[in-house]
Amino acid sequence: xxRKGLCAALLIMVGCLVQVAAGFAEEMYPYDLEPIxxxxxxxxxxxxxxxxxxxxxxxxxxxxxxxxxxxxxxxxDFLGYDGTKSGQVDKPAPLGTVVNCLTCxxxxxxxxxxxxxxxxxxxxxxxxxxxxxxCHQGRESxxxxxxxxxxxxxxxxxxxxxxLGFINIHYYATGATLYGGQAIGGYQYAGRxxxxxxxxxxxxxxxxxxxxxxxxxxxxxxxxxxxxxxxxHARVSTVADLQNIRMNGSMVxxxxxxxxxxGIAGEIATLQEKLYQSIQSYGATVTGNPVIxxxxx
Ligand code: HEC
Ligand code: HEC
Ligand code: HEC
Ligand code: HEC
Ligand code: HEC
Numbered sequence: 001x002x003r004k005g006l007c008a009a010l011l012i013m014v015g016c017l018v019q020v021a022a023g024f025a026e027e028m029y030p031y032d033l034e035p036i037x038x039x040x041x042x043x044x045x046x047x048x049x050x051x052x053x054x055x056x057x058x059x060x061x062x063x064x065x066x067x068x069x070x071x072x073x074x075x076x077d078f079l080g081y082d083g084t085k086s087g088q089v090d091k092p093a094p095l096g097t098v099v100n101c102l103t104c105x106x107x108x109x110x111x112x113x114x115x116x117x118x119x120x121x122x123x124x125x126x127x128x129x130x131x132x133x134x135c136h137q138g139r140e141s142x143x144x145x146x147x148x149x150x151x152x153x154x155x156x157x158x159x160x161x162x163x164l165g166f167i168n169i170h171y172y173a174t175g176a177t178l179y180g181g182q183a184i185g186g187y188q189y190a191g192r193x194x195x196x197x198x199x200x201x202x203x204x205x206x207x208x209x210x211x212x213x214x215x216x217x218x219x220x221x222x223x224x225x226x227x228x229x230x231x232x233h234a235r236v237s238t239v240a241d242l243q244n245i246r247m248n249g250s251m252v253x254x255x256x257x258x259x260x261x262x263g264i265a266g267e268i269a270t271l272q273e274k275l276y277q278s279i280q281s282y283g284a285t286v287t288g289n290p291v292i293x294x295x296x297x
Contacts, residue, residue, distance in 0.1 A: 073097060075134070117137050119185070173185050180198065181193075
């Protein structure tokens with residue numbers, strides 16, 4: 001987009017915003033909307049220039065398969081707010097929209113209470129966070145691993161097949177992470193038990209319990225509310241400090257590095273490194289085919 005195009009898009013966005021805000025001002029009195037709007041404007045959801053909302057500019061429209069999560073009309077179409085069947089997107093969406101007030105505040109979104117994940121599993125009784133999880137749920141599931149292997153018709157687990165490739169869950173599939181064994185975003189081995197949810201304290205166990213729905217920041221930020229995570233977690237005063245959180249319930253040396261004081265994030269990071277090493281040594285020693293991960297493919 002040239003500079004003029006960008007200006008025009010910004011003007012349209014601001015124009016729409018003023019209209020929507022005016023509508024809200026009537027409906028949602030007595031709320032003070034200014035702080036809400038200011039927080040939203042600085043967020044990723046309002047960033048009309050980001051790759052998430054401009055990726056299809058050369059194509060001229062957002063394809064139906066991407067529109068539910070990358071455009072406001074696509075999301076409204078998915079919810080059935082546009083009068084079409086809910087749970088599917090019927091047509092491509094126009095370019096140039098973001099996640100705005102109307103996206104999340106309309107009759108269909110207000111009643112939304114359950115979300116179906118790529119695994120086909122439905123999680124219900126969600127309340128307002130269901131809106132977030134329609135988009136932040138990922139696009140593949142652990143079940144796709146077995147399904148793809150079955151479809152490739154290989155003789156055994158170690159046979160190399162051109163039909164098998166990296167299954168990409170699509171960026172941060174946070175809904176699937178939060179609802180672990182219920183959503184089955186990750187691969188689960190038969191006969192093992194898995195946590196059904198990250199069982200956190202009440203009030204901090206939903207998307208909007210931990211994230212401000214407008215700025216999207218984790219509720220550590222002083223400008224949102226004073227450091228809420230720090231009320232219960234020592235060693236936390238900035239967002240970066242969240243990596244230090246470690247509680248008694250998880251005093252297991254999961255990654256085997258002998259360090260029980262590191263944050264749970266450190267345990268996970270080392271496990272990721274070890275997994276990658278194992279995949280690489282498996283490729284080198286068992287199949288003779290090297291495997292590398294490249295975030296751009
Ligand atoms: C189920 C919802 C969903 C669908 C469907 C979906 N995406 Fe996404 N996509 C997201 C979310 C949410 C993000 C960004 C948030 C994050 O960081 O996880 C994202 C991020 C992206 C980005 C990254 C932008 C960047 O910052 O680099 C690209 C590119 C993208 N998607 C392309 C696509 C394409 C192409 C399709 C259709 C074939 C598609 N997406 C379908 C939810 C979806
Ligand atoms: C990504 C989704 C999302 C977007 C975008 C969004 N909201 Fe909200 N909003 C929510 C959720 C979730 C709640 C909490 C609802 C609840 O608890 O029932 C909420 C609550 C509210 C409330 C009630 C007061 C409060 O803070 O709880 C107002 C007023 C409001 N939003 C206005 C707006 C305006 C104006 C915009 C556009 C600038 C906007 N919202 C954009 C999701 C969103
Ligand atoms: C219509 C789809 C959609 C909905 C609904 C939605 N998001 Fe997003 N969200 C996105 C996309 C797309 C991005 C990436 C935006 C970008 O890169 O500018 C994103 C980005 C984010 C980010 C990363 C922010 C950043 O600055 O990188 C967070 C956190 C987030 N969303 C949380 C939420 C929460 C919490 C809710 C519910 C209140 C929600 N989202 C609802 C599509 C959605
Ligand atoms: C227990 C609190 C908690 C819950 C519940 C939670 N988050 Fe988060 N989320 C975090 C923290 C902490 C981070 C890392 C923030 C950082 O490092 O900047 C994060 C990161 C993210 C990111 C990546 C943002 C980025 O810029 O890298 C997205 C997107 C996101 N969360 C969306 C969601 C959604 C959607 C839900 C609900 C399905 C959710 N989160 C539930 C605490 C939470
Ligand atoms: C009211 C107290 C309270 C608040 C506020 C709180 N937490 Fe927690 N948190 C806990 C408790 C208790 C546990 C241990 C749960 C368990 O082990 O079952 C925990 C566990 C965690 C864990 C996992 C630690 C581990 O060792 O497995 C993370 C990560 C976490 N919290 C992040 C956050 C974030 C981010 C925030 C702020 C958005 C937050 N918490 C706010 C009480 C709280």
